[in-house]
Amino acid sequence: MERHVIIGTAGHIDHGKTTLVKALTGRDTDRLKEEKARGITIDLGFTWMDLTDGERVGIIDVPGHEKFIANMTAGVVGMDLVLLVIAADEGIMPQTREHLAILRLLGVENILVVLNKCDLVDEEWLEMVEQQICEEMQQLFTVGQRNNQVEDKLDNNVDIVRVSAKSGSGIEELRSQILKCVKKQKEMWKTPAFPRLPVDRVFSMKGSGTVVTGTLLGGKIHSGDRVMIYPQQTSCRVRGVQVHEQEAEACEAGQRSALNLVQTDRRQSSDGKFVYRGNVIAPEGSMKVSRYVNAKLTLLPQSKRSVEHQTRLHFYSGTTEVLCRAVPLSCEKVEPGESAYVQLRLEEPAAFCPGDRFIVRFYSPLETIGGGIILEMGEKKERKYHDGVLQRLELLENNLWNQENKCSKEIPDQEKSLQEQISLEKRIMDELESWLSAHPYRRGMPKTVLFNQIGKGKKEQNREIQKCLILLEEHGNVGCIRLQQENSSIELISPEGYKVKETEEISKLREIFASQSDENKVFFLNKVELETFFESARKTKKKSGIQSQDELMEILNYMQEENEITEVCESVYTTTEITLKIRTEVSRMLSVSKVITLSQVKEVFQTSRKNARLIFEYTDRIGFTAKEGAQTERLAGNKLQREQIRGK
Known part of the structure; x- marks a missing residue:
């Protein structure tokens, strides 16, 4: 899959970033009226340019003023090459240093220094500024290396191009250098992630x-x-x-x-x-949302701030900006120049991926103090010095570094596998939505039905579906309910937070069962009788809303799942309170006598012979009774015997 290049700018205010972009592209990226009026960039600007080899690259122009660091940080996400613009007449300034630190902490290594306004100074001054730039970058690029090991990535050389964006001097040479840097960046690219x-x-x-x-x-x-x-x-x-x-x-x-x-x-x-x-x-189900970010934090050596328990910080990652509290997990306090595992407790939920880079700025006064790499989105608050937590974070960090060094030949297979997973997750969510739309009174889709719909009975496919369901549940996209019924249980899958909408039809059916209830009597309603009640409601011009037998069965099923009613035998129902009374009385009767008869049941429950037969059908079905001899006699069933043994 083709990947494209994004070029960004960085540097102090009024060093000519926007003018340089216009010289390269012919377009002004300042779009706001305030930007035009004040002559400074406030928010991100976007455009593109065509390289000499015909490739089109995107350009992001970032603001240079200290007040707009949040906007600058948001613009860095996705940058492959940064043009660090430094005015020759001023040299390195405060926001030059801060931008450079941000780029380093965010893992941007492909930086081309553009020394602008060279027509305003002499050669001796230019050489002095260039020396200053090399020393500054060399010092900064040793920050944030793994395990505090210094790696001389710059080899004491910094690519610097002299230009005057205003006059156009050096612009063609800059184009040529940009092309070389783009080719270099393509050689450094790592495994592409899912669409984000x-x-x-x-x-x-x-x-x-x-x-x-x-x-x-x-x-x-x-x-x-x-x-x-x-x-x-x-x-x-x-x-x-x-x-x-x-x-x-x-x-x-x-x-x-x-x-x-x-x-x-x-x-x-x-x-x-x-x-x-x-x-x-x-894609749906591809990211985890949490308020807890477990990370490796590195503080800049030049920072004057340390991070200790519950230090309040501004957190920036991607385009997200949120306040957080930092909790060091591997030490009491993180000092300037040090690295440590931390938990960043966000004040609002957010979604990131392992390997994402971040920046932290002190709460007040607002200044960049460090940054690092996200290791995982946490589930809960973590404790300090917990061996299991620290070992896990170290393993996650090692895995991330190993992934960055993987051979690019692995990319197609990984990408294919990821796309297949995303596709399957989307299919699952679509099937859930479709099934629940057709069954509005169900609390969820039975997992077995989902397996049959997608897996078509194939065990290998069902295993993949189960893996996806676990991931979707971890990411908070679906919920799983195990519905315990009298003799069995069923697992239901639904979108997270899904609830059956209470309707007039449900209320009407509740009224029907309530109207038959009597504390001293049992009653049973079959499907035909229930349909008759609704037919009577229609004749009296009271809208029942139930349009078919299927809809009636769906509502009855919902009420069973809510444990309001029980199906005592096929298409015959009563309230759950009555079935509880039946189990209690039958159990008591069989504890006194080895055999009970239909007549005894009729007398105990003060009911008809027909209802007594239904009671036996129910107790037979749930294993409380078993036929012995005559049709009208019952012994204790296997389930009741087991319960009696446990009771002893």
Whole structure:
């Protein structure tokens, strides 16, 4: 699968990032009125350029002002090459250092330094600034190496291109260097992940509705695909796709993409919106939502802050920004220049993937102090110094580093396997939705029915379905209910949070059973009698709403699942309270006498001979009684005998 390149800018305010992008592309990325008026970039700007080999690459222009670091961090997600723009007349400035630290902590290593405004200074000054840049980058790029081991990745050399974006001097040489860096980046690419688009912009278009933009981090998203918005877990359909302002059938990994979304479920926020900047668009069931992030945190050596128990921080990953409390798990306090396992307890739920990089800034004053790598989305609050937790996190960290070194030949098989899993998960969710729509009174779809629908009775396919169900349950997409019945149990699968809607028809059926109830008597209603009640309601112009026998059976089944009624024998029902009374009295009778008769049952329950026969049919079915000799006599059944033994 083809993957595309994203180029980004970084650097201090007023060093010429936006002017440089315009010199390369002919387009101004400042789109806001305030940006035009103030002459500074406030939010992310997006455009593209065509390389000399014909490849089209996306460009993200980030703001340089300290107040807009959150916007800058959101723009870094998905960048393959960064143009670090430094004004020759000023050299390295505070936001140059902060941007460079952010890039390093987020794992961006392919950086091309663009020394801008070279026409304003002499050669001696240029050489001094270039030396400063090399020293600064060399120092910063030793931060965050695994186990604090220094790796000299720069070999004391930094690629620097001298330009004047205003006059156009050096722009062609810069284009040539960009092409070389792009080719270098393609050699470094790791295994692509599943389709995932962190949302960096949301807007509405007349006639289209909601549109989101972002950089696709893996896979493909096609027009017509069903996707999910995380962390809300809102189901959507992709109505249309645009890449570089052109309609497309699909967007691919590494492309700046715009998706026109149509909400397909009813969940809505209080302000009527259903997607925000900071959300993630991904396949259903592919991401885990949690407030707990277990991670490896590294603090910058130049930071003046340490992190201890419950330190409040600003957390940035992808386009998400959220407040959190940091809890060191492997030490009492994380000092500048140190690394440690931590749990970041977010103040709002979020969705990330193992291997995602993050930045943390001190709560107040607001300054970047460190960052790291997400190891897992946690289930609960973790305790300090817990050996099992620390061993697990170390194993997860080792696995992530090993995955980064895997051979690229493994990519197609892994991608194929992942796509098959995503496809199966989507099929499961579609089958659930379809089945529950056809059976609105069921609490869930029986797992055996799901296996038959998808697996067609094949054991190997059923095993794959079971694996997917476990993942979907872990991710909070489905819930599993084990429904215990008198002689058996059934496992039901439903979307998480699904509930049967209470209707007038259910209320009517409850009224029918309630109207027959008498504390001293048993009663039974068969299906024909129940249909007669509803027919009578229709004749008196009281709407029953039940349109068929099938619908009646569905409601009866629902009431059984809710343990309100019991089917004593085929198509004959009574309340659960009455069946409890039957089991209690029959058990008592058999504890006194080895054999009980139909006449005795008729007398004890003060009921008709017909009802006494139904009582025996019920107790026979559940194993409380067994026929012995005459049709009207019963002994204790196997189930009752076992209960009596346990009672002793």
